[in-house]
Amino acid sequence: MGIIAPSILSADFTRLGDELIQIKKAGADWIHIDVMDGQFVPNITYGPIIVEACERASDLILDVHLMIEKPDLIIPEFAKAGAHYISVHAEACTHLHRSLQLIKSFGVKAGVALNPATPLSSIEWVVDQLDFVLIMSVNPGFGGQKFIESSIEKIKALSNMLKEKNSTAIIQVDGGINKDTINKVSKAGATSFVAGSAIFNTENYTKAISKLRRNM
């Protein structure tokens, strides 16, 4: 069974605690938290205090997607705030292996996120360090964007690469995931699905998550 990870980027922040309760009731598995610094991506969101607030408000797995430059400087704060999974962008890490080791040193699951234009070869030599790989199926920075079709081939190639290297890393896909796109990425090999607008921009979260699951 696939993992549904609603991205709170599209949640109503005036009532975040209630939103977290509602997505759990609706059947969510993880909470995806998009951290943006206004440098790596042209948008600014939130930092460790929001992760810590999510940790107090929900017992779901906290999946922190760091879209920031120099992540090593602040990974310890996100780990202490209660993150269970942390992904860093390959494009933002000069010493990717070191960043992954830093995440793991806190007992947190470590992942690498790849922009749509970044080749799989950028993670080839760190596969043994990976608990998950996040394939961006939109350019990072905003919710509600259109799914980029070439992500499907990329997920298939990643799935083959992980099998060849005997890796059990989870393949996560993020961006433009909805009832129409989830089937293609699921067939390609993804098992963790981030969805923001397809869940939070609807009236009924239970129905939205059920639709995603039915189409996996």
Ligand SMILES: O=C(CO)[C@@H](O)[C@H](O)COP(=O)(O)O
């Ligand atoms: O990391 C990002 C965007 O940079 C995502 O997690 C988005 O928040 C997904 O939003 P939708 O495309 O599902 O609306």
Ligand SMILES: [Fe+2]
């Ligand atoms: Fe994300």
